[in-house]
Amino acid sequence: MGNEEIYRSLRASAGAIESELIALRRKLHSYPELSFEEERTSDAVAEWLSGLGLDVMRRGVGGHGIVAELAGSRPGPRIALRADMDALPIQEESGLPYASQVPGVMHACGHDAHTAMLCGAARLLAERRERLSGSIRLLFQSAEEINAGAKAMIGQGALEGVDEIYGLHNLPTLPAGQAGTRFGALMGSVDQFEVTVTGRGGHGALPEQCVDPVVAASAIVMALQTAISRELSPFSPAVVTVGSVHGGAAYNVIPERVELAGTVRTFSPDVQEKMPDRLLRLINRTAEAYRCEAELRYIRHVPVLVNRDDCVRHAEAAIDAVLGRENRIEAPPVLAGEDFSVYLQRVPGCFIWLGSGPENGAEQAYGLHHPRYMLNEDCLADGAALLAAIAMSRLDDEVPGKGIE
Template sequence: MRISKEEIMDAAKKLEPRLIAFRRDLHENPELSLEETETAAKVAAFLRSIGLSPKLEVGGHGVIADVVGSTPGPTIALRADMDALPIMEETGLPFASNRPGIMHACGHDAHTAIVLGAASILVERKERLAGTVRLLFQGAEEINAGAKAMIRDGALDGVDEIYGLHNLPTLAVGMAATRKGPLMGSVDRIELTLEGRGAHGAIPDQGADPIVAAAAVISGLQTIVSREVSPFSPVVVTIGSIHAGQANNVIPHRAEMTGTVRAFDPAVRRQLPDRLRRIAVRIAEAHRCEAELRYIEQVPVLVSEDGCLAHAQRTIDWLLGAERHAEAAPTLAGEDFSVYLESVPGCFFWLGSGPSDRAEDAYGLHHPKFDIQEEALAVGSAALASIALLRGQSNHSLLL
């Protein structure tokens, strides 16, 4: 029996009230990375309610479940992230976070509801599903730890391909965006310690000031972007924290900084640790200080596999219409979905979640006033369910 896009969208729309209620519950009760116990329990309860047998505590608080089709075929994974951010919510919504300083400001509550919606659609159509769909509900995405932990606990065992999405409030609801080649940047962390010599603030010549050295190092690191890497290979080096001293009239002996490094080319990324270290150490030496730079790799560049990308694009065009399918702009924001793509082929795409008339003016990801258009839940559920249903069929033979 063939599948029509009207059937899938109708099924998703029927689920919409339940998905909205589930998303709002998560939004009101957010949990930070590595603390997603309540969220995981709610996900597991939903999965049981539709006849699945979830496995909990995968990669920490992750949850997995399989929807087994009626005929042989590939094992396709669909992934959602579940964690919130340490942000004070300012939306004023009636279901705003009741936990001060914690907020679903990136829409992971919506992603979780979307994959649950896709699961519901698939369970109702198991007789037309070829192969298995592995549902992955992952924690700790915001700290770039969840995907690695899920893989270590076997979440990808037997998986042939993986698909995922992220809402985008600056893209109108009802739209999706894909990109061939790099979509999102690598994410690495740097920790830099400068050791100088403390002194009285009135007698600076008797010390070696690590604060002055730190200021010079921060400026010097930007020359990597402007003078050491091709302008056609985007790189960002950002120092996000600096801590030194306690008194206004004392030169401290130590300054500590942390930062993030982003790149769009794996080859360029591999060159960055040595370049950062050279600049930091030599500038520090010029200021009579010593520098130690620790470079911590977190997640790689996110690149969808060509075959999986083509399948997702065909499915989006079929479901939403080619006019609702845009080419995604590249971004140096990161996503640990890229870690899964190092192990199995797959595709990641943007799902529109902004106002249809002024999406470009919406509050962006990680903003205290971030919100989504909840119609995106049904659209996302339909898209992921369609990708899984149609992947097992050669040439989309189930389509009407």
């Protein structure tokens, strides 16, 4: 069987199980689970993988994470494929017949679809294991939404012996049937900061007797914007966003303190490294100017997601064969984060976008994390075939370019 036939057979086989993938995805969508609570989802994945004859490692692998190994017929490298499983604390408003049955919890980012895709890829690969020189490690990860699952999986050995890793994320603003790749940095780093501004409270009619932390906090919010606009090159993309401001409980009372919280995103490891000191200086000196005190708590979450060039080329070859070259775009960089970046710090790999929006592009597509987000389920077979094709391109002796550099 030649190279083209291999990929055609994968896409045809994915189409043959599309109804099963849709049923699995809808089952997961109806009963979403928050980060590190994915027990029911994990049970469904384990049942699917066990039905393929795979040994499944779970319970204690990154929370409710699952690791399964699919060995080929001959020795060779180990390729990891990863899907995330957790949902978000969002009340679903899609109106779908299989909408979330759990109040306040929704698969608004499509992790249910990612899980179904990797289950589908596992079946496609299990049916072709005699062609593989090496093995495939299937990683079903908890807690991507809180940037904790990848670290937990790695801490418990999920990457040991892995040569390369690949993953994808659906994108509702890209039509189903298309995919996007990018060399280098694809997604931003994610850090979190919290600031307490303390003054001296009192009556709103007597500000001279008080030290007003509201005014100081307002000045800090504005000063933080200069960390980007006045201290970084315009060619070093970064953003500082204050997303939460809490202080006071009455209209005529100056409070004792104000709490701020926000996020820092960058495309540069060097910029990310220096941001805590930059923010600390701006916060402290601004607070001092208003006679207040400030405390900064800076929490590092995940690094910049950087794809390796040769792994991008392998992913692109699989996309071109499965979906067609005309359906592959160059993905623009985004400052949203993904903890897949933590895997890429340790082993080479590639992360891609998979279209999950209306195919004609004319309909309004609600974005990720929106309560009316909906996924075009035509992407499920595409994702399963693509993940399987990427793995086979690295492990099948008859596929040109096979082998780990």
